Amino acid sequence: MTEPSTCDLILASAERRARTGGYHGFSFREIADEIGVKSASIHYHFPAKEDLGAVLARRYADRFLERLGPPDAATPDERIARYKATFRAAVAEDGRMCLCGMFGAEITALPARVAEETRDFFARNLLWLAAVEARRGHGEDAAQVRAATILAALEGAIILSRTMGDLAFFDRVADNLG
């Protein structure tokens, strides 16, 4: 059992906090106190907050896409079910927002590189979803419309269910998406 590196601890703590209070809702000091180092040590790994935020968003997107697997596996229905389940886990297991949904809401108040990574998350998700939907035989336009609707509905569903404090709201939306 190898203990996690300070870098990993920083990222884990920062992600948890960013998914709760957003980019402006966490600080180097809070993270430092939580993992038992000094805030100066965090600046060693991430010179500026923007660096930490950008790595956070990139890492989140990579992990998310990896969990989805390829869009052309199994059946479209199974792929979409897996997509919904991946989103559901964000709120069900972690009890938190989707990091990039949070960053997306704050997009015009984010440092450039954080905003860029956030956009990438959405773009990659739209590509994945459109690839799945295209297999259903609909046209390219219809696939993109479906992709945007699924992504938007699930991001909104996390906000809705967390705000109302009831995961049933997420399931209602997810099940209704067909």
Next chain:
Amino acid sequence: MTEPSTCDLILASAERRARTGGYHGFSFREIADEIGVKSASIHYHFPAKEDLGAVLARRYADRFLERLGPPDAATPDERIARYKATFRAAVAEDGRMCLCGMFGAEITALPARVAEETRDFFARNLLWLAAVEARRGHGEDAAQVRAATILAALEGAIILSRTMGDLAFFDRVADNLG
């Protein structure tokens, strides 16, 4: 022409800032500087930030619901079209997030009274939408599922279109909701 009161100026500035950077993304001093008073004067009108946040959310919800009008007017299709248009205006005219969508994303990091008002916004929206959908002759359960889906999809659509910097994403989602 009566000039707006300081109180109104505070609320307008705070709302604009909260809809950009969230609850933790605006400060008394920024608002004070913008409208040309001292931050202490804002504390006179709103003793604590929580007070300002709560009034902000309540006022936003009241205004939003007022713009919708009654759920039993015209036809269900017209009502839903109006609902979409009201959401669209948030991003199209103001270029900003739905205030309560933003607060909803941050819900677990908000002071109690701000969170409460945010929940109220969502609850009132769900009631309004379910009342409209119930007129279509579907059951009560189906109406609530439809209500949750429309609300979630539109909140998500604002995030998506703002993040991607293209209002077309909002329209794709809104049009696809039937």
Next chain:
DNA sequence: AATTTCCTATCTATCAGTAGATAGACTCAT
């Protein structure tokens, strides 16, 4: 009518706490 009292809204000045960030020294394994 004149005077006093009170209220509203703002100001100045200040507080303790925290923000992100930096410089330089220490530790320890290679």
Next chain:
DNA sequence: ATGAGTCTATCTACTGATAGATAGGAAATT
């Protein structure tokens, strides 16, 4: 010895918040 990682110590700027003073007008009292 070198370099990675962490520390202490510190900086400037800003956070929400409070105390006390002040100006102007409304209301009450004389």
